[in-house]
Amino acid sequence: MSRVRVATPLGLHIPGTSVVHRAPAGLKLALLAALGTVVAFVREPLPALGLLGFVAATWLLARLPLRALRQVRGVAVLLVALGAFRWWAAGPGAAVGMVAGLSAVVLAAAVVTATTPTDEIVAVLVRGLRALARVPLLGRVVVPESFALAVALVLRTVPTLLDVAQGARDAARARGVRGPRAWLLPTLLRTVGHAVRTGEAIHARGLLDTARTS
Amino acid sequence: MTAPATTRTPRRTPAERARDLALIATFAALTAACALTSVAFSAVPVPVTLQTFAVLLAGAVLGPWRGTAAIGLYLAVGAAGLPVFAGGTGGLASFAGPSGGYLMAFPFAALVVGLAVRAAGRRGPLGTGVAVAVGVTAATALTYAVGVPVLAARTAMDAAAAWTFNWGFVPFDAVKAALVVVAAPAVLRAFPMLRGARAPRALAPEIAAA
Numbered sequence: 001m002s003r004v005r006v007a008t009p010l011g012l013h014i015p016g017t018s019v020v021h022r023a024p025a026g027l028k029l030a031l032l033a034a035l036g037t038v039v040a041f042v043r044e045p046l047p048a049l050g051l052l053g054f055v056a057a058t059w060l061l062a063r064l065p066l067r068a069l070r071q072v073r074g075v076a077v078l079l080v081a082l083g084a085f086r087w088w089a090a091g092p093g094a095a096v097g098m099v100a101g102l103s104a105v106v107l108a109a110a111v112v113t114a115t116t117p118t119d120e121i122v123a124v125l126v127r128g129l130r131a132l133a134r135v136p137l138l139g140r141v142v143v144p145e146s147f148a149l150a151v152a153l154v155l156r157t158v159p160t161l162l163d164v165a166q167g168a169r170d171a172a173r174a175r176g177v178r179g180p181r182a183w184l185l186p187t188l189l190r191t192v193g194h195a196v197r198t199g200e201a202i203h204a205r206g207l208l209d210t211a212r213t214s
Numbered sequence: 215m216t217a218p219a220t221t222r223t224p225r226r227t228p229a230e231r232a233r234d235l236a237l238i239a240t241f242a243a244l245t246a247a248c249a250l251t252s253v254a255f256s257a258v259p260v261p262v263t264l265q266t267f268a269v270l271l272a273g274a275v276l277g278p279w280r281g282t283a284a285i286g287l288y289l290a291v292g293a294a295g296l297p298v299f300a301g302g303t304g305g306l307a308s309f310a311g312p313s314g315g316y317l318m319a320f321p322f323a324a325l326v327v328g329l330a331v332r333a334a335g336r337r338g339p340l341g342t343g344v345a346v347a348v349g350v351t352a353a354t355a356l357t358y359a360v361g362v363p364v365l366a367a368r369t370a371m372d373a374a375a376a377w378t379f380n381w382g383f384v385p386f387d388a389v390k391a392a393l394v395v396v397a398a399p400a401v402l403r404a405f406p407m408l409r410g411a412r413a414p415r416a417l418a419p420e421i422a423a424a
Contacts, residue, residue: 012295012296012297012304012305013295029306032306032310036310040367040368043370071297071303071304071305071307072303072307073303075303075307075308075310075311075312075313078311078312078313079311079312082312082369082371082379085371085375085379086369086370086371089371089375090370094370097370098369098370102310102311102312102368102369105310105311106307106310106311107307108310109305109306109307109308109309109310110305110306110307112305112306113295113304113305113306113307114295114305116295118294118295118296121293121294121295122290122294125290125293125294146235147287147290149235150235150238150239150242150287151287151290151291151294153235153236153239153240153243154239154242154243154246154287154288154291155291155296157239157240157243157244158243158246158247158250158298160243161240161243161244161247162247162250165247165251181396184393184397185397185400185401188271188397188400188401189400189401189404189405191240191244192237192240192275192401192404192405192408193405194240195233195236195237195239195240195241196233196236196237196405196407198236198239198240199229199232199233199234199235199236199237200229200232200233201236202232202235202236203228203229203232203233206228207232208228208231208232208235
């Protein structure tokens with residue numbers, strides 16, 4: 001019941017049937033966290049390259065296409081800049097050790113994201129929130145069941161807001177006004193207005209009440 | 215979920231809870247939309263987006279609790295594998311990368327701005343603007359205080375070098391913070407109901423009694 005179906009062309013998940021795809025989401029996330037902890041202590045180039053090789057093997061095992069790499073674009077640019085800086089500051093060995101170690105974690109995270117459907121990760125998050133909700137004081141604030149509804153709402157709202165911003169920009173251009181002030185504030189006011197109406201709609205349909213009792 | 219009902223704490227009405235959820239989700243979506251709207255500056259190798267603008271705005275407009283929840287939800291949606299982080303990236307790779315510390319500091323940044331605005335109480339647009347200015351300055355300092363050491367630790371740079379790298383972002387962050395100082399009081403004035411918010415039940419007694 002906690003599984004929310006997130007159907008979106010936006011997702012970074014790439015379906016498949018490999019061992020990596022079939023491994024439980026919780027296990028993959030735990031291994032990723034373990035790898036991140038190990039890499040934080042690895043500074044030498046050879047062990048770092050070993051870890052990177054291990055992650056690359058997982059990548060091949062999952063038979064992921066190259067387009068799965070698009071989620072690491074931003075980090076890759078940053079890594080190249082930092083690697084160049086490190087080479088200049090501390091020499092090639094240190095630069096290779098750093099870039100290889102960080103690439104291993106980033107690539108492993110990309111593998112987890114690409115082989116795990118979004119709704120399974122959401123399910124793991126909901127399970128985590130359930131555990132949090134059992135903590136005495138937090139239990140009053142954290143409501144795991146409304147989390148799934150909120151995630152679905154975010155996905156629905158992003159394109160709406162991009163439309164709202166475009167509309168406000170068009171309106172500003174029609175008035176002959178330029179610059180961000182002419183469209184930023186109208187966009188924000190419409191955004192809050194949209195949220196208030198959405199809240200009324202959720203209340204009218206009693207969606208939160210069902211989320212609470214089911 | 216059966217939270218034990220206590221008599222001394224006021225419950226939020228179902229309508230208010232529905233509105234809170236919609237506001238939290240909408241501001242999480244606004245942060246995603248802002249992160250996807252990138253402004254290219256040739257001087258920096260990283261795309262500069264309006265992401266931090268939305269993070270600070272969520273705290274200023276929604277208050278500490280809903281603001282933190284909105285940014286936490288944004289990070290959760292990104293962690294779940296949707297490309298909502300700066301430049302259309304997403305997934306856990308963004309947290310694992312060198313700039314992951316900045317991401318993890320965002321909910322706390324929203325919390326700090328929200329607390330500053332709440333501490334100032336209900337004032338005119340100018341007073342609110344001053345509170346927002348103090349809040350965004352403290353929140354940006356906090357973001358750096360978390361982001362820079364993580365950057366230094368993950369790249370084996372020494373702290374001084376990491377701070378030098380960080381200075382490249384400061385002018386852009388200043389512009390975005392200034393936009394929040396201009397925008398937040400106007401939004402709060404247009405929607406007074408946003409400030410009628412009470413803290414979550416568990417933390418409300420002293421506030422409700424006042």
